[in-house]
Amino acid sequence: MDLSTFRRAAHAAVDRICDYYATIEQLPVAAQVERGYLARALPDAAPTNGEAWEQIERDFEQHILPGMTHWQHPMFFGFFPSNATYEGIIADMYTSALTNPGFNWNASPAVTELEFIVLDWLAKMMGLSSAFYSNDLSHSGGGVILGGASEATLTIAISARERALRALAEQHSESSADPIAWRAAMVPKLVMYGTTQTHSVGAKAAMMLGIRFRALDVARKDQYGLRGETLRAAIEEDTARGRIPFMLVATYGTTNSCAIDHLDEIAEVAKSSPLLWLHVDAAYGGVTWCLPENRPERIIAAFNARFDSLSTNLHKWGLVQMECSPTFVRDRHDLAKALSMTPDILKSKGMDPAALNDLRNLQIVLGRRFRALKVWFMLRSYGTTGFQEHLRRSIALARSFADQLRDMPAFEIVNPPRWGLVMFRLRAPDESVDVDALNHALNDALLERSDQLFLSPTVLPEVGYCERLVVGAPATTEEHIQKTLRILQECADSVLSK
Structure with a gap:
């Protein structure tokens, strides 16, 4: 790739990144592919001759993006957050260009x-x-x-x-x-x-x-x-x-x-x-x-x-x-x-x-x-106040989720919420029901909705199988908390009705 081609490709890539973040909420939260999908889609050896950049870009859009779980999606609540900012993107671009x-x-x-x-x-x-x-x-x-x-x-x-x-x-x-x-x-x-x-x-x-x-x-x-x-x-x-x-x-x-x-x-x-x-x-x-x-x-x-x-x-x-x-x-x-x-x-x-x-x-x-550059860009842009506001907003959203979940009879919070994390599970309707099996069924129902919502389950000592919800994506708002509560209730109704 020569400099003029790089200039055009870089401009196009920045536009695609901007479009990605502008439309991320329209994408499925979790990748909707089967294990091994990519090996079936791509050749088993590198090309003998170089290919046109346009073809490489098309394959990225057609084959790589569908296999990505979108951690910046406002409905991603799994594991712990993996934040990204535009400041960090620019810093990584400079870092890659300088490659020191x-x-x-x-x-x-x-x-x-x-x-x-x-x-x-x-x-x-x-x-x-x-x-x-x-x-x-x-x-x-x-x-x-x-x-x-x-x-x-x-x-x-x-x-x-x-x-x-x-x-x-x-x-x-x-x-x-x-x-x-x-x-x-x-x-x-x-x-x-x-x-x-x-x-x-x-x-x-x-x-x-x-x-x-x-x-x-x-x-x-x-x-x-x-x-x-x-x-x-x-x-x-x-x-x-x-x-x-x-x-x-x-x-x-x-x-x-x-x-x-x-x-x-x-x-x-x-x-x-x-x-x-x-x-x-x-x-x-x-x-x-x-x-x-x-x-x-x-x-x-x-x-x-x-x-x-x-x-x-x-x-x-x-x-x-x-x-x-x-x-x-x-x-x-x-x-x-x-x-x-x-x-x-x-x-x-x-x-x-x-x-x-x-x-x-x-x-x-x-x-x-050059890891420090993205930290410097982010702190210069957000300042201490902006950084703190990001954390406080996530904590407030998690508290809102927990407060409303307590009012839903089907669920119980199993550990005191802390920062952006809330841990919960379905209540057993009576003592004859295996509560762990019930919550495995809930997780199966949530997996069927992984295009709309992503959570990660775990096992707590003295509690058993339960779900974790972690708020942390900068794009998440109260609207997404409400949507999450609706999906949880629908999944709970489906599981408890069986």
Whole structure:
């Protein structure tokens, strides 16, 4: 494609993107295709000769778009939101055009410097202490924008493991005699904690590192949040067995139930376990700290005083496209010591001897996209006030849905609504009815309406099978809440009449 063809194609693509958002409500919410549809529609090998761009565009419209579930649709209420904004689209266009990989400062100075600037903006919006500011040179805390919560949890787990092993080596003089054998003997003793509601990213990180993961029990009476006494008992039990607790993946808004672990109690317990790295997976809920009314003083105080790291996903509810997971750490040296490797080709003028001013030393990958640009564009355009209004509007719509659902006798809310999430199910008309089977039938009925509405079900401990509705798409209004309630009632009537 030459420049003149690109110019025409780019103009046409922007027009199509604008048309897509102008007409998105007319599209089916979920893709209405069968598994394997695309392999049947496309050739099984690349073309020998290049094809006309017009044909490629036609195939995109005819074959790719029908297989897309539209997460920006105002009737998409599944999983957690995956926000997009026009500011983010433009930023990604510029990022793709510039295609500067972020690794060394001198590879593209703005890629590195803007990242640290927007991270500090976010830290201040969220109420994090200055210990987590990247450009405050009085300490070594700060952040990095990783791709997602999975990458953030794995990156932090590697850093926590290496910090623990360094500390243990200082306590065991025999580690210097044969460090490889000593390390091989110590790693199987390490224990990472989460809960039965912690996202699978915790257990997956432990699995990839060959480390034991222990899911601690949580209860419905605590809204599935981890209590300090549960953690204390686990630490005492594992220590007595010769195991070494080295990391806790606490959560602020779990995917399954939006549970909040009791960070204040956890911080108190951890005082007697200095080896324990405290990480908060706040993939969904972290952005709520940008709302003063949703930032409990005891929670933020406990985090600022004691916790080692936190990650949140702006690409969920934070008005930024995938992939964007700002991750804050109390000491970036822990990342750099675990992840730095500098061959001669990567040495650069003015390189920080402590390795904190090059992104490659704070992440698993060497280079990646210019992620900060879309954050900068979005925050410049929305401002703190606009960002907060987006969150408050979603919360208000979810509250409206919950209030009206309570007035519908067929349904019950099974967990206190939190932020944009409401969890509910059909009531059994009498004790002879299997309530889980009833709600499986409801979900089947909702799947038949997936062109109009998208929800994602789950299973809650002490409750059973239920539905999750999460408000978060910028296009959703009260009109869509009313439409959703009507569809739910129609599906309930259909199921209960059988």
